[in-house]
Amino acid sequence: MPSMAGIQPLRRSRAFWVFSDTWVLIQRSLLHIKEDPEQLLSLSLQPIMFVVLFRYVFGGAINTGGVSYANFLMAGIFVQTAAFGSTTTGVGIATDLQQGIVDRFRSLPIVQTSVLTGHVAADLIRSLLALVVMVATGLLVGFRPSAGPLAWLACIGLLLLLTFALSWVSAIVGLMGRSIEFVQQASFIWLFPFTFASSAFVPTQSMPGWLRTFAENQPITHYVDAVRNLLLGKPVGNHGWLAVIWGIGILVCAIPIASYQFRHRSAR
């Protein structure tokens, strides 16, 4: 066997390892993006189809008051992209479980949750890339935002907070230890009612009373309205801070659950 002469594990504080281990596993996820560009493509292709579908097929029949439908729609598309971007964490973790590499990670002297954080961070990067593509698509179909740089920054912050929070929820689904196909379906299915029964694609005023009550009080609508108002230069109202509170609330619940699951996960 080759010599270990002069090679010693480093000695650093625990705080250092939290960052170091997480960074090593983020790098792993970045390599995944590079080796598997189809994932990024499908993440962008789907919302592009939604843009075309809503802008040109349904859009003409939707009354958005004084705002052009293109301007109305894009906030919804951005939030949808950010939300759907969270699902690769669950799929990635389910794949890790199936490949047995979770066993290896759990047998290493590392900060255990860094395995999850690595996946979540990759989701953020993918979401950001997909959002760039969506802004370009929007501009092509007549989206004319009137936001300044600060408002744009606030939008990006909100959208990434959404991906971040939902990625941890996706991690919980991924850690249930079911098949990759199950995780793929399950991560999306629960997002559908939240994205469609919201103000993402149509004004909530057109919905029947019970649905409207749900739509106007669920987190996705707060995100959509906050982003839309920021982009169109309108007052954000309560939506901004409600969106932030929802995001933080989801994180406070999801991170401990996912971490617990990971520590106690006994993969086959």
Place this chain on the structure above:
Amino acid sequence: MSSSDAAIVATSITKSFKQVEVLKGIDLEAARGTVLALLGPNGAGKTTMVRILATLLKPDGGRALVDGYDVVQDAEKVRSLIGLTGQYAAVDELLTGMANLTMIGRLYRLCTRDARRRATDLLEVFDLTTAADRVVKTYSGGMRRRLDLAASLIANPPILFLDEPTTGLDPHSRNAMWEIIRQLVREGTTLLLTTQYLEEADQLADQIAVIDTGTVVAKGSPDDLKRRLGGERFDIVTSGPAAFARAARLLGARALQSDPDTWTLSLRADEGFQKLYETLGELQQADIEIGGFSLHRPTLDDVFLRLTQRAAGDDQKGNE
């Protein structure tokens, strides 16, 4: 053996999954720098035991120390001392061989430069240099296993757990794996390996613990166990009932067993071939006609027949 010499000590380990008792009080001990083999059929509890020692599962009862550290209380310390290679190659399919090893090296807390140096060296040893920059998806089964073992060795852990390291490998890859394992042991690594193959345990282990349905049914060195099993057996099939009767008179006292239905006499075969020649010579001189003969090595089935009075094949495929 005092426990300070022991790299692995497990005492009365129990574990159940959903009311099924998988481990029913396992005691194990492996001295530093030796190989302990857990031998047993599927479902015996071997993998569960390894997972407990590797800190992946908590035992329900009992205590396990790895290099003196408790696998539950000092799990993180234990993790820095062990390498684990499971039944399925636990490597990242989407990364290259090089990237896999560097990543694991850095997670074992080597600096980037050292991790890369170790990765390069190990890829060389495991004959993977030309595949270093290919993604693991394109590797063959044998290559994945080698990469997986290389990953376990990247920080040169003093204690290594190998869970069925050769199951599913072709004979060539299996021999290569055995050679690597012997090399590691020569260099002082303590090794715990699980296997379904008596031959593998025989080739590699200093001590064998035979495990069946969650209990250790026998312990000892390979020679001890083989002595208890009676070692190799030489079957002589005579040409008919008359020949059998005469052969039985001639050799009866030496026969391990004789079977009049198949006209077969079984003799011990572990006393050297000279003895067998002499026996055949005696039969020839007595003009006893022989229909055929065969040599039997004890198989895992024999081990279980002797130790548990039932065939390993009857074992229910349980939760491992």
